[in-house]
Amino acid sequence: MPETRHRVLAIARKLKYYPNSNARSLAARSSRTLGIIVSDIENPFFSLAVRSFEARAHRWRYDVIVSETNYELHLMRRAAERMLEQKVRGVAILTSEMSPTWLNEIARQDIPIACFDLDFVNKGATNLKVDYLSGMRQVIDHLYQLGHRRIAYVGGRRTFKNILSRHQSYIATMEALGLEPLPVANGNQTMDGGYVAGKSILGVSPRPTAVVAMNDLTAVGLIKAFNECGLRVPADISVTGFDNTYLAEYFVPRLTTVDMHADILGETAADALHEMSISAGTPAKEYKIKIELIIGKSTGPASVTATA
Amino acid sequence: MPETRHRVLAIARKLKYYPNSNARSLAARSSRTLGIIVSDIENPFFSLAVRSFEARAHRWRYDVIVSETNYELHLMRRAAERMLEQKVRGVAILTSEMSPTWLNEIARQDIPIACFDLDFVNKGATNLKVDYLSGMRQVIDHLYQLGHRRIAYVGGRRTFKNILSRHQSYIATMEALGLEPLPVANGNQTMDGGYVAGKSILGVSPRPTAVVAMNDLTAVGLIKAFNECGLRVPADISVTGFDNTYLAEYFVPRLTTVDMHADILGETAADALHEMSISAGTPAKEYKIKIELIIGKSTGPASVTATA
DNA sequence: ACTGTTTTCTGAAGCGCTTTTTTATTGAAT
DNA sequence: ATTCAATAAAAAAGCGCTTCAGAAAACAGT
Numbered sequence: 010m011p012e013t014r015h016r017v018l019a020i021a022r023k024l025k026y027y028p029n030s031n032a033r034s035l036a037a038r039s040s041r042t043l044g045i046i047v048s049d050i051e052n053p054f055f056s057l058a059v060r061s062f063e064a065r066a067h068r069w070r071y072d073v074i075v076s077e078t079n080y081e082l083h084l085m086r087r088a089a090e091r092m093l094e095q096k097v098r099g100v101a102i103l104t105s106e107m108s109p110t111w112l113n114e115i116a117r118q119d120i121p122i123a124c125f126d127l128d129f130v131n132k133g134a135t136n137l138k139v140d141y142l143s144g145m146r147q148v149i150d151h152l153y154q155l156g157h158r159r160i161a162y163v164g165g166r167r168t169f170k171n172i173l174s175r176h177q178s179y180i181a182t183m184e185a186l187g188l189e190p191l192p193v194a195n196g197n198q199t200m201d202g203g204y205v206a207g208k209s210i211l212g213v214s215p216r217p218t219a220v221v222a223m224n225d226l227t228a229v230g231l232i233k234a235f236n237e238c239g240l241r242v243p244a245d246i247s248v249t250g251f252d253n254t255y256l257a258e259y260f261v262p263r264l265t266t267v268d269m270h271a272d273i274l275g276e277t278a279a280d281a282l283h284e285m286s287i288s289a290g291t292p293a294k295e296y297k298i299k300i301e302l303i304i305g306k307s308t309g310p311a312s313v314t315a316t317a
Numbered sequence: 318m319p320e321t322r323h324r325v326l327a328i329a330r331k332l333k334y335y336p337n338s339n340a341r342s343l344a345a346r347s348s349r350t351l352g353i354i355v356s357d358i359e360n361p362f363f364s365l366a367v368r369s370f371e372a373r374a375h376r377w378r379y380d381v382i383v384s385e386t387n388y389e390l391h392l393m394r395r396a397a398e399r400m401l402e403q404k405v406r407g408v409a410i411l412t413s414e415m416s417p418t419w420l421n422e423i424a425r426q427d428i429p430i431a432c433f434d435l436d437f438v439n440k441g442a443t444n445l446k447v448d449y450l451s452g453m454r455q456v457i458d459h460l461y462q463l464g465h466r467r468i469a470y471v472g473g474r475r476t477f478k479n480i481l482s483r484h485q486s487y488i489a490t491m492e493a494l495g496l497e498p499l500p501v502a503n504g505n506q507t508m509d510g511g512y513v514a515g516k517s518i519l520g521v522s523p524r525p526t527a528v529v530a531m532n533d534l535t536a537v538g539l540i541k542a543f544n545e546c547g548l549r550v551p552a553d554i555s556v557t558g559f560d561n562t563y564l565a566e567y568f569v570p571r572l573t574t575v576d577m578h579a580d581i582l583g584e585t586a587a588d589a590l591h592e593m594s595i596s597a598g599t600p601a602k603e604y605k606i607k608i609e610l611i612i613g614k615s616t617g618p619a620s621v622t623a624t625a
Numbered sequence: 626a627c628t629g630t631t632t633t634c635t636g637a638a639g640c641g642c643t644t645t646t647t648t649a650t651t652g653a654a655t
Numbered sequence: 656a657t658t659c660a661a662t663a664a665a666a667a668a669g670c671g672c673t674t675c676a677g678a679a680a681a682c683a684g685t
Contacts, residue, residue, distance in 0.1 A: 057359060340673090
């Protein structure tokens with residue numbers, strides 16, 4: 010029997026026969042496709058998540074389609090529509106600019122959802138949660154122990170949920186330490202945003218001795234801005250990132266950052282969708298994504314001159 | 318009429334109607350989907366190309382599916398099969414580890430192909446060519462003028478066509494300048510490969526005064542390795558990248574590299590596929606991708622002690 | 626008013642598969 | 656041999672759309 014199967018497959022290949030997946034999905038009333046929507050495919054955090062999601066999905070014999078929202082609302086809409094039109098078997102949403110309207114729409118069609126840090130409460134949705142507060146606290150504690158007191162924060166362009174979480178965690182942690190949260194400079198989640206924010210921070214007086222960036226890309230942009238103005242990191246000013254992308258690891262100086270395990274995130278999302286799709290009615294679980302401080306070389310003792 | 322259309326669409330939305338794209342593709346005997354296959358989605362060169370490809374494809378009202386080969390043959394095979402099964406309207410192949418067998422297979426089904434730097438000669442294929450020789454020559458000339466004579470090269474893991482092109486161009490250019498090509502260290506196209514290669518280069522005596530990396534990621538890995546051993550870039554050793562990814566721009570020191578215009582590449586590929594798909598029988602064109610040297614801060618005059 | 630032509634509308638056919646139903650086949654039990 | 660359940664094989668019925676053929680309607684020309 011296995012050999013028969015093998016022969017059939019061999020002949021199929023020889024005959025160049027590739028089953029039409031459209032017909033298959035149509036007839037089976039169910040596609041073998043998972044979707045994943047991310048904010049920014051150029052951000053290594055997301056590309057790593059996409060890769061591990063794909064790898065795991067392929068293991069379960071799904072195809073995957075990926076859409077990017079680029080932090081833009083109309084692309085978010087298109088992405089959601091596309092998932093609906095393609096009749097995906099499940100969709101992972103790793104982007105906070107996804108409106109509840111669409112989430113509900115997807116849930117209404119009984120398509121399993123795995124969302125990263127979006128707080129979408131629905132029986133058809135699995136939540137992948139990150140404890141930002143803990144991450145932010147670890148970062149700031151680390152800086153605090155190094156003697157930093159004027160710690161600034163650089164956030165993202167919009168007030169998306171998870172971007173906001175990081176900001177709120179910053180404020181909460183600062184206050185818990187009896188420090189005054191500094192006015193926030195906002196970037197746009199990427200390097201150039203960080204660069205611009207970095208320039209603006211340099212105008213603040215007294216200058217912060219440390220800057221916490223909302224992600225690694227922003228941190229890199231900050232450092233570039235600082236370097237251009239003759240400031241050394243970490244000698245003159247400390248900078249931290251968030252996400253622990255491969256970028257953080259190879260950047261010089263190696264970034265102090267928070268590991269969010271993008272790879273585990275992607276895998277977990279794929280696993281969760283698979284599980285939900287084979288056993289409908291399973292109560293949606295909630296996963297906690299591990300978070301851990303990675304101490305690099307971009308943070309150092311608060312410089313004496315600056316604190317003086 | 319337009320208002321009627323608008324009303325219909327509004328009602329469709331209200332009724333939560335999303336046309337089944339599988340049924341549509343099946344009935345129309347033609348999908349509205351373009352495929353793109355890349356080596357490594359984490360490499361910013363590719364992610365940028367994917368993004369611009371998607372953007373342009375969406376403008377022409379195509380959906381796009383992206384597959385990654387990860388430089389692995391079995392994934393390459395799966396990616397090709399998937400394109401065939403999904404009955405894509407055209408496919409862009411931005412990965413040199415794609416066997417001619419599969420290219421022919423795709424061409425045989427009359428699916429337009431746009432391949433980047435793959436030398437696939439077929440009437441159904443558009444070629445996007447890069448003049449590596451020119452790029453490499455510009456890089457090496459630049460180093461030569463800075464006084465470098467012992468210029469090493471760090472290549473990729475396998476002998477894929479385009480990776481090989483860069484290598485051959487290195488050798489040709491060196492010889493043209495009357496310099497001796499040094500033995501090549503091979504990376505794996507990413508940072509950690511560059512890092513390992515960097516360590517091995519440090520063992521070579523006399524040490525090269527400059528290293529040409531096959532891409533930006535490798536260059537970053539190299540620099541990390543050099544830094545760890547106390548070498549400063551560019552004071553002690555110069556390093557160049559290739560691709561001019563955003564990484565190169567924000568890295569400290571800003572990388573000297575070669576811009577391959579990944580965004581234009583992606584757009585051109587999408588345009589070419591679109592054009593081929595609407596007018597079958599058009600003779601396949603050939604596009605030349607512009608290439609240009611970007612001088613950064615990772616290259617400097619050959620250090621006197623090293624050349625001595 | 627009548628035929629010939631073009632345009633618009635309606636309904637049926639069919640895309641390439643999976644699934645369900647029907648029919649044929651076998652095997653055991655009477 | 657005959658009946659009935661169990662199993663295998665073959666045929667039919669869609670899945671949700673697009674397309675195409677044919678019917679109906681509209682428009683001219685004589």
